[in-house]
Amino acid sequence: MPHHFQSPSFSRRTFITTAVGTGFSTILNGKEVDENLIIYQPESNIYKKLNVPFNSDLSFTPAAIAACTDEISVAAAIRYARENKLKISIKSGGHSFTGSSLINGGLVIDVSGIRQKFYRAKYLSFTAGAGLKLGEVYDYLLRNGRLLPAGSCSGVGLSGLTLGGGYGFFARQHGLTCDHLQQVKMVDARGKFLDSDNDPELLWACRGGGNGNLGVITSMKFSTVRAPKMFTTQKFRASKLTPSRAAKLLKGWFEVAAELPKPMFSAFILNGGHLTILISSTYSSSGPAFQKAKHALLKLGTKTRGTYSKPTATAVKTYSGRPNPLPFRNMSAGYYNGFADLEDIAEELMKTTIANPGVLFQINTLGGAISDSKVPSAYPHRAYPFLGELQSYWQSPAQKATLMPAVDKIRQLLSHIPHHYVNYPDPDLKKPNRSYYGENLEKLSKIKQRLDPENFFSSAHLSI
Ligand SMILES: Cc1cc2nc3c(=O)[nH]c(=O)nc-3n(C[C@H](O)[C@H](O)[C@H](O)COP(=O)(O)OP(=O)(O)OC[C@H]3O[C@@H](n4cnc5c(N)ncnc54)[C@H](O)[C@@H]3O)c2cc1C
Incomplete structure (x- = not known):
């Protein structure tokens, strides 16, 4: 076994005090199953801290949570689940849209303490x-x-x-x-x-x-x-959109995005009636590809405040998202070859999104090295250059109640789209396994x- 694959030297106590951020006394809330495993049950503070999905609209009541720090404690947790006839789930970062890392009445095998x-x-x-x-x-x-x-x-x-x-x-x-x-x-x-x-x-x-x-x-x-030393981004915005104007912008964006060279990425993000188009590059913004994309997006009638170039380490922090859970219902909106896949529904799609602030329809560029890769893999959808994501966020139960029909309507509009990203799961897909794999x-x-x-x-x- 090469050195870097040896079991981590983290102790259970290190896990509990670093990953969960609490004091030694609370270890007493856990049940020491054997020398390799501590199980936390609902009355324990650590259980409460670990039983938190990033999607706070969801809640689960596992029978217990196994706080694992290495492969030996994982094996002990599997043994414990078998002996107690518990179903299990596996949890790492807890960001599953659907909470598939938590389980009602079963054992959660939490690997977030395996941190080497x-x-x-x-x-x-x-x-x-x-x-x-x-x-x-x-x-x-x-x-x-x-x-x-x-x-x-x-x-x-x-x-x-x-x-x-x-x-x-x-x-x-x-x-x-x-x-x-x-x-x-x-x-x-x-x-x-x-x-x-x-x-x-x-x-x-x-x-x-x-x-x-x-x-x-x-x-x-x-x-x-x-x-890359530097990472450059630029945002282009358009607001007060009508459905037909938004559909034209969508078509225009697909054309610009299809021409981008590999070091560039773009996203089309329609949030209610506000559109943001992001372009990014690991090359300089003064290069011809960045300039070409910028002029084409401005020609579509968008407005921009300028280009931001930052050292990569700083730039990735800008896009690091919010750390705390929030309620949402997000899912894959499918893989696309281009605008033609959405043309027939484009205006209706834009209309429903615009009419429902809190609903976001986003498309990101894929392609490039993803499509060119010859790495043998179970990831099946390499040929598609675009991936859509449907998101909805709310401030109150009343807002949620108005957003859900809009989300379902958009899902219906997209029902002809055959392939979806498994990391953006949608439990209501008719043939999920075929769509994902x-x-x-x-x-x-x-x-x-x-x-x-x-x-x-x-x-x-x-x-x-
Ligand atoms: C805010 C946010 C931003 C996102 N951004 C992106 C993005 O930029 N790009 C992208 O591709 N995706 C993105 N995603 C989707 C993300 O890739 C998935 O949600 C992913 O499954 C989360 O992994 P996790 O370990 O945090 O989640 P978990 O909820 O812990 O796990 C997710 C699934 O993986 C399984 N799993 C976790 N760890 C293990 C393990 N060690 N062994 C076996 N199975 C395991 C779980 O059982 C569960 O089914 C984002 C999601 C959110 C919520």
Whole structure:
């Protein structure tokens, strides 16, 4: 076993005092199942702190939460679940839209205490414990001049993101997070320790098809890329939009976005009647591609306040999102080839979004290195250059009640869209597995049957 894959030296007490941020006395609230595992039950403060999904509209009452700090405690938690006939869920960053990392009446295997991180300069590789969050991964690697292309929100778990794919500002240039995954360690349903170096199919499955389905991932090794020194962004805005004007802007944006070179990313974000178009680049804003996109977006009639170039470490913090939970109902709005996929519904889609402040319809650019990648992976939808996301946020139950019909109407409008991103799950999809895994579904199902024949890992919505 190479040095960087040894079990982390974190103790349970370190986990409890750092991950949960509380004092030693509260450990007494936990039940020491054996020397490797502490289980927290509903009366414990630590249970209350760990039983928090990022989506605060959801709530769960697990029978207990196992606070794991290494693969040995994960195996002990699996044993405990079997002995007590408990169903389980696996939780890392807790950002699942649908709360698939928590479970009513079952045991939550919380891996957020598995926190080792190790950059090996000789191999340019990064080994991460399953509990790390994106913010600390960016901080750590950027200090070493390296980058793992990932999502933007700092609280998202590296595990959940990678196991479902993982895209962000840098994905068009460098590929998905899962494209950089080189090795995983997993505890299976029998508590056995698996290493993907001995099972290439396991690695394949974990590149985009491993969220909560196969076993508990405890450690991941990634390749890294050289970090760009600067990161540049510019926002273009239009407001008081009518549906037909918004549809024209959508068409225009698709045309501009389709021409972007790999180091550039763009997003179209319609929030009620306000449109923001973001472009970003790891190159200078004075370069021809950035200038071309900027002039084309201004020609569409948008307004801008200017370009912002910051050192990458500062820039990623600007987009790190809010740390605390909030109520929402978000889901994939599907993968698109271009405007033609939305043309027939564009005005109605824009009309419903505009009429319902609190509803956001967003499209992000994919393509580039994601489409070009030859990395064997369960992530199936590489060919699509665009990904849509439907979001809704509310301030009060009354506002929620008015937004939900609008969200459902937009979902109906999009019902012809066949493929969806598994990390933006939508439990109401008619054929979720096919939508998420496309033509890789059969191979993934076979791997699932081999690794977990009893379907022990069955709580995630993404279960196959
Ligand atoms: C605010 C916000 C911003 C986001 N931004 C992006 C983005 O920029 N790019 C992007 O691609 N996605 C993004 N997402 C989606 C995100 O990738 C998924 O929500 C992801 O599943 C979250 O992972 P997590 O570990 O935080 O969540 P969890 O809720 O802890 O887990 C999510 C799923 O993964 C499983 N899982 C977690 N850890 C393990 C493990 N160690 N072993 C096996 N299964 C495990 C869980 O069982 C669950 O089914 C965002 C989500 C939110 C809420």
